[in-house]
Amino acid sequence: MAPSARPSGRRSRIESLSNPLIKRMRLLREKRHRRAEGLFLAEGLRIATEARETGILPQWLFATEEGAAHPLARALIDAALAHGGEVIDTTPAILSKLSGKDNAQTVVGIYAEPALGLADLDRTAAPIWLVAERLRDPGNLGTMLRTGDAVGAGGLILLDDSTDPYGVEAVRASMGAIFTQKLVQTRWEEFHVWLRAGPGQLVATWLGDDTLDYQAARYEAPTFILIGNESQGLPSAYAAAADLRVKMPMMGKADSLNAAVAAAVMAYEVLNQRRGV
Amino acid sequence: MAPSARPSGRRSRIESLSNPLIKRMRLLREKRHRRAEGLFLAEGLRIATEARETGILPQWLFATEEGAAHPLARALIDAALAHGGEVIDTTPAILSKLSGKDNAQTVVGIYAEPALGLADLDRTAAPIWLVAERLRDPGNLGTMLRTGDAVGAGGLILLDDSTDPYGVEAVRASMGAIFTQKLVQTRWEEFHVWLRAGPGQLVATWLGDDTLDYQAARYEAPTFILIGNESQGLPSAYAAAADLRVKMPMMGKADSLNAAVAAAVMAYEVLNQRRGV
Numbered sequence: 269m270a271p272s273a274r275p276s277g278r279r280s281r282i283e284s285l286s287n288p289l290i291k292r293m294r295l296l297r298e299k300r301h302r303r304a305e306g307l308f309l310a311e312g313l314r315i316a317t318e319a320r321e322t323g324i325l326p327q328w329l330f331a332t333e334e335g336a337a338h339p340l341a342r343a344l345i346d347a348a349l350a351h352g353g354e355v356i357d358t359t360p361a362i363l364s365k366l367s368g369k370d371n372a373q374t375v376v377g378i379y380a381e382p383a384l385g386l387a388d389l390d391r392t393a394a395p396i397w398l399v400a401e402r403l404r405d406p407g408n409l410g411t412m413l414r415t416g417d418a419v420g421a422g423g424l425i426l427l428d429d430s431t432d433p434y435g436v437e438a439v440r441a442s443m444g445a446i447f448t449q450k451l452v453q454t455r456w457e458e459f460h461v462w463l464r465a466g467p468g469q470l471v472a473t474w475l476g477d478d479t480l481d482y483q484a485a486r487y488e489a490p491t492f493i494l495i496g497n498e499s500q501g502l503p504s505a506y507a508a509a510a511d512l513r514v515k516m517p518m519m520g521k522a523d524s525l526n527a528a529v530a531a532a533v534m535a536y537e538v539l540n541q542r543r544g545v
Numbered sequence: 546m547a548p549s550a551r552p553s554g555r556r557s558r559i560e561s562l563s564n565p566l567i568k569r570m571r572l573l574r575e576k577r578h579r580r581a582e583g584l585f586l587a588e589g590l591r592i593a594t595e596a597r598e599t600g601i602l603p604q605w606l607f608a609t610e611e612g613a614a615h616p617l618a619r620a621l622i623d624a625a626l627a628h629g630g631e632v633i634d635t636t637p638a639i640l641s642k643l644s645g646k647d648n649a650q651t652v653v654g655i656y657a658e659p660a661l662g663l664a665d666l667d668r669t670a671a672p673i674w675l676v677a678e679r680l681r682d683p684g685n686l687g688t689m690l691r692t693g694d695a696v697g698a699g700g701l702i703l704l705d706d707s708t709d710p711y712g713v714e715a716v717r718a719s720m721g722a723i724f725t726q727k728l729v730q731t732r733w734e735e736f737h738v739w740l741r742a743g744p745g746q747l748v749a750t751w752l753g754d755d756t757l758d759y760q761a762a763r764y765e766a767p768t769f770i771l772i773g774n775e776s777q778g779l780p781s782a783y784a785a786a787a788d789l790r791v792k793m794p795m796m797g798k799a800d801s802l803n804a805a806v807a808a809a810v811m812a813y814e815v816l817n818q819r820r821g822v
Contacts, residue, residue, distance in 0.1 A: 318798055407684055411803045420796030441803070448798050483817060517816065519697030521595060521725050526688045526718070529809040532802070536810050539794065540760060 279345075279355040282362065290362055293328065293378060297368055299432045306381050308434035309366065310446070312373040313340050318444030319379065320344055325351040326377030332360050335374025344375070368436065381434055384452050386425070386462040394422030395489035396538050398531055399470075401456065401506060402497040403430040410441025411528035412495075416449045419535040422490070423450030427459055460509060468492050471538075472502055472510035473530050475523060482514040487538045495531045556622075556632040559639065567639060570605065570655060574645055576709045583658050585711035586643065587723065589650040590617050595721030596656065597621055602628040603654030609637050612651025621652070645713065658711055661729050663702070663739040671699030672766035673815050675808055676747075678733070678783060679774040680707040687718025688805035689772075693726045696812040699767070700727030704736055737786060745769050748815075749779055749787035750807050752800060759791040764815045772808045 282290060295301035296309045307327065310316060316326065317340050329348045335341050336357060345355050366376050391397065398416050403409050409431055413424055426433065430453065433439075439446050454462075463470060469487060472494045494510060496502030501524065507513050516525065516533055525533065559567060572578035573586045584604065587593060593603065594617050606625045612618050613634060622632050643653050668674065675693050680686050686708055690701055703710065707730065710716075716723050731739075740747060746764060749771045771787060773779030778801070784790050793802065793810055802810065 321798070411806060414799055414803055415806055417797035417799045418793070418795050418802055443799060443801075445797070445799060516695070516813065517820065518695050519816070520694035520722070521598070522691055522694045522720060522722060524720075525695055525809070526691055526805070528803070529688060529692055529806060532806040532810055533813045536793065536813075539796070543794065 277349050277352045277354070279349065279357070281357045283359055285362060285365060289328075289356070290365070293366055296378065297436060299435065302381065302432070302434050306383065307378050308381055308439065309436060310377050310379060310439050311367045311369075311375075311436070313338060313344070313375050315439070315444045315447075316344055316375055316377045319377070319447040320347055322447050324379065324447050325353055326379050327353050328378040329353060329355045330358050330363060330366060330376045331355065332358065332363055332374045338374070341375055382451065384450055386452055386454055386458065389423065389450060389452060391422070391466055391468055391490050394420060395491065395542060396421040396535055397423060397425060397490055397492045398535065399425045399427060399459070399492050399494045400430060400527070400531070401427040401494065401502055402500075403495075403527065404498050405527070406431050406435050406438035407441045408498065408526070408528040409433055410438040410443070410446070412531050413442040413445035413449045413451070415528065415532040415535055417445040419539045421449065421535065423452065425459060425492075426451070426453045427456050456506060463492065469512065470494060470510040471512045471514055471534070472507040473534060474507045474513040474515060475501055476504065476507065476513070479513045479515040482516050482534060482537055485512050485514050487541055489542070491538050493531060493534045493538065495527050498527050554626050554629045554631070556626065556634070558634045560636055562639060562642060566605075566633070567642070570643055573655065574713060576712065579658065579709070579711050583660065584655050585658055585716065586713060587654050587656060587716050588644045588646075588652075588713070590615060590621070590652050592716070592721045592724075593621055593652055593654045596654070596724040597624055599724045601656065601724050602630055603656050604630050605655040606630060606632045607635050607640060607643060607653045608632065609635065609640055609651045615651070618652055659728065661727055663729055663731055663735065666700065666727055666729060668699070668743055668745055668767050671697060672768065672819055673698040673812055674700060674702060674767055674769045675812065676702045676704060676736070676769050676771045677707060677804070677808070678704040678771065678779055680772075680804065681775050682804070683708050683712050683715035684718045685775065685803070685805040686710055687715040687720070687723070689808050690719040690722035690726045690728070692805065692809040692812055694722035696816045698726065698812065700729065702736060702769075703728070703730045704733050733783060740769065746789065747771060747787040748789045748791055748811070749784040750811060751784045751787075751790040751792060752778055753781065753784065753790070756790045756792040759793050759811060759814055762789050762791050764818055766819070768815050770808060770811045770815065772804050775804045
């Protein structure tokens with residue numbers, strides 16, 4: 269990105285859909301443009317405020333007149349400007365175009381993608397880490413981030429060809445946890461080498477044989493909870509490489525849970541064993 | 546629906562999108578047509594096979610040549626015909642139109658909506674029941690049905706203005722549990738009167754004061770787990786009417802979980818207390 273394309277602490281007004289900045293930001297709904305720009309889009313005052321409280325401010329902040337008048341938006345605008353961001357007063361129609369929704373939020377922030385690698389993680393900083401393999405559904409991805417925040421996890425490690433965590437739908441489902449959870453996109457081979465170079469218990473949710481009941485297992489921090497692809501589950505080689513293979517009881521006809529649900533049931537069990545209620 | 550419009554144990558072939566039956570079945574993607582016909586659409590051999598194993602057969606079954614050749618499809622076709630259903634051999638393009646997806650499944654079944662009321666439920670038949678209030682997201686709804694099946698719940702009671710459980714997206718997310726879980730759509734007032742006319746502990750997931758840790762609470766069967774609207778949570782009057790108000794620990798910045806995740810974490814706790822691992 270050319271230096272001239274960066275914002276710098278000013279406030280402006282845009283009312284035309286054909287404005288070049290609007291055109292550019294609309295492209296962030298596509299993954300290849302997000303990747304090229306290193307930017308992503310988050311809608312709504314609630315998420316932007318969570319980001320601000322974590323010390324993360326938007327590079328661009330778009331707000332309608334109604335949105336800008338909200339007390340939380342005023343704090344956000346001041347902080348964004350002080351941080352060198354650009355605040356753009358605009359129309360509801362333009363915000364709808366940016367977010368791709370009919371009933372758009374009143375603010376939309378454009379943020380830098382952190383682009384962390386495994387080497388950037390301090391695995392001992394949190395007792396739980398979620399690891400998802402070929403996660404396809406952005407709603408499941410965002411929900412896992414949200415659950416990770418709730419259980420005090422450190423972050424989410426996405427293996428192999430998972431859906432883009434910075435897409436609008438995943439960001440929305442994360443309810444702000446996209447800013448509080450560390451996020452690493454890598455491959456199994458690299459993850460496995462990194463994992464074994466330090467402390468950590470790898471626990472696979474597994475539908476095959478050689479499993480423990482998920483409540484009978486004993487978890488050790490940092491616990492890495494490994495969840496497989498929505499329709500195919502984990503490759504057997506990944507399950508075999510885990511320290512524990514565990515299964516939740518299935519009382520009905522189904523033999524599996526939704527991936528985000530399985531991650532949450534597991535993560536709460538690990539948390540519960542730690543807190544010893 | 547006129548009696549002449551019912552199928553009756555025959556097999557036919559349709560290759561034109563303008564065929565009147567195809568036009569009629571395509572309309573089932575809209576709620577008002579589902580309601581008028583008392584029918585809904587479920588895609589895929591896996592779901593149709595789960596339905597068959599529960600004794601539920603489609604009134605119409607559409608299959609591509611590839612779909613009809615599968616051994617499970619053959620069993621399904623025989624059962625549907627024996628049960629008075631109509632089997633229609635058709636093209637992938639027509640199946641895509643029926644399901645509204647580009648990569649359609651190879652079979653699509655059209656099923657009668659059960660249309661149960663509270664009076665049809667035997668509350669003592671299962672130890673757990675899920676109750677959702679103004680549930681808006683069809684993916685959450687289907688996921689709750691799937692979780693209900695997994696924990697051995699009796700079914701899902703939908704209160705007030707919830708999304709239609711018979712929409713394509715909810716049926717898909719249920720992974721077949723739409724056929725194994727009882728489903729009742731009613732209003733809070735009616736539910737509350739029915740609940741208090743028999744045994745049952747109403748447990749509200751609640752973010753306000755006067756709550757127990759969800760693991761410190763003791764659950765009694767049948768336990769009715771009450772989950773609130775995705776963005777607003779439960780009305781305080783509903784929470785006040787519950788026997789218990791419980792909260793999951795929240796270790797991060799978030800103060801709530803995804804609705805389907807909250808239902809699952811609660812339901813597994815109730816199940817775990819019962820099985821006493």
